[in-house]
Amino acid sequence: MHLLQAIDLSHAFDYPLYKGVSLECKRGESIAILGVSGSGKSTILNHLSTLLPPQNGVINLLEWQDIYSLSSSELLALRRLKVGIIFQSHYLFRGFRAIENLQIASFLAKQELDFDLLRKLGIDHVLRQQVGELSGGQQQRLSIARILCKKPQMIFADEPTGNLDKQTAHQVMKIILDFLEQNGSGLVLATHDEQVASSCTKVFMLENQTLRQIK
Numbered sequence: 001m002h003l004l005q006a007i008d009l010s011h012a013f014d015y016p017l018y019k020g021v022s023l024e025c026k027r028g029e030s031i032a033i034l035g036v037s038g039s040g041k042s043t044i045l046n047h048l049s050t051l052l053p054p055q056n057g058v059i060n061l062l063e064w065q066d067i068y069s070l071s072s073s074e075l076l077a078l079r080r081l082k083v084g085i086i087f088q089s090h091y092l093f094r095g096f097r098a099i100e101n102l103q104i105a106s107f108l109a110k111q112e113l114d115f116d117l118l119r120k121l122g123i124d125h126v127l128r129q130q131v132g133e134l135s136g137g138q139q140q141r142l143s144i145a146r147i148l149c150k151k152p153q154m155i156f157a158d159e160p161t162g163n164l165d166k167q168t169a170h171q172v173m174k175i176i177l178d179f180l181e182q183n184g185s186g187l188v189l190a191t192h193d194e195q196v197a198s199s200c201t202k203v204f205m206l207e208n209q210t211l212r213q214i215k
Contacts, residue, residue, distance in 0.1 A: 002026055002060070003154050003186040009047060009057035017043055021057070021211045023204065025154070025186040030177060032197035033190045034214075035206035041190035042088070042158050044206070048188055049085050049156035050075050062153055080108055084152030086189075088159045090143040092131045098142050099127040102149060109150035120175050121145050122168075136163040144172060148179055155180075157189040161196055173199050 003025050010019035017040035025031055035041045046052035048059060053068040061067045062082055067075065079085070092101050106113050118124040121141045126134055134142065140163045147155060160176070161169035173196055180187055189200070197203045203215035 003029075003062060004048065004188070005058075005060040006044075006048060007058045007060075009044070009054040009059070011040070011043060011047070011054050011056075016209055018206065018209045018211060019056075023188075023202075023211070023213075025188060027184040027186065028180050029202065030180060030187040030200035031189070031202045031204065032200040033188065033204050033206055033211070034192070034194065034197050035190075037192075039206045041206055044211070045156050045158055045188065045190050049083060050079050051085075081110070082153050084147035084150050084155040086144055086147050086155065086157035086160045088162060090139050092139060092143060092146075094131045097128055097130055098123065098134065098138075101131065101142060102127075102146055105146045106149050109152075111149060111151050114149050117148055117175070117179075118145055121172065137165070137168060140164060141168075141172065144176070148176070151183060153183075153185050155185060155187045157187065159191055160189055161191070161193065166195070169193070169196060170199075 006021060006023050009021040011017045021044060023031060033041045033044060047054045050067055058066050064070060064078065102113055123138055123141050123145060126138055131139065144160060161172055164172060177199065191197055202213060204211050205214050
């Protein structure tokens, strides 16, 4: 079953970004998009994750056909309950403790916290600390935990391991990929890290305004 279908997407700002972008993601699959800074990787993620309509093309997500034909309230419900977005900037609530950031997300998604997942991510011992007291790597793992605890059917991640050393990045990717397998979810991520990309089911390269599959 396809969790995601993107069909013939194109977009431009002051200059053309890409055209003819198409991809599909099934249950348990992971897709990596490689490309230089400014090539449009994050913009594609924004299209796919309900945040930005493409100028041309159609996106089918989960049981919804052509998601940008939905109302704003329907898109909000889809984003809140079915989709997980891991941003490059963590967007954590800095006036709150780590545990409170997790509790807010779980309450909105109507899911229980997974303390075994927090242990695997190595943040179970910092839950009572203020977000501002955490290292960059701890904040990144907290933002990933916040999304995985929602139990999303589709995850979109922009440089999810960007602040992590190679060993921790490898461990975090394994946790995410195990989550996909256990829950039948899908993943699309944008990354500069070819080693992270190689762990995914499919790998695409975005260059010269074209998205081509290289794995």
